[in-house]
């Protein structure tokens with residue numbers, strides 16, 4: 001298993017792509033997107049890693065600070081047009097990540113600290129294809145989540161309880 005390499009991404013190009021996609025989405029639905037909303041979309045699309053609506057608020061520039069309602073609406077819109085991928089990890093943990101400039105990967109989710117680790121495994125990918133085709137199933141996408149405790153959480157727990165790892 002290898003970690004997904006974080007490719008060098010061009011933020012300007014990503015921001016422009018995101019604006020283009022959202023603009024089309026908004027026009028098709030005869031909605032309007034304010035200048036601030038567009039700026040918000042550009043900066044969310046360039047975010048690295050995984051974030052919740054709450055952690056996102058703290059990471060946003062003051063110039064794109066909007067109400068919670070607007071933020072949630074914008075996140076919803078960005079999911080509708082696939083600019084964002086949302087991941088439900090249970091316990092009310094809804095994380096988002098930008099889809100632009102990021103290759104497909106799957107996730108390890110720590111139920112202790114809610115930390116997320118990305119991975120890609122060509123053999124798991126191939127196995128999923130095989131399982132699908134054996135069931136005469138055309139695979140269009142998948143989302144694989146592995147749950148457990150990360151090394152840091154296990155070590156902390158061992159220190160607290162004196163238990164062996």
Ligand SMILES: [Zn+2]
Pocket residue numbers: 110111112113114115149150151152153
């Ligand atoms: Zn952890």
Ligand SMILES: [Zn+2]
Pocket residue numbers: 050097105106107118
């Ligand atoms: Zn991810």
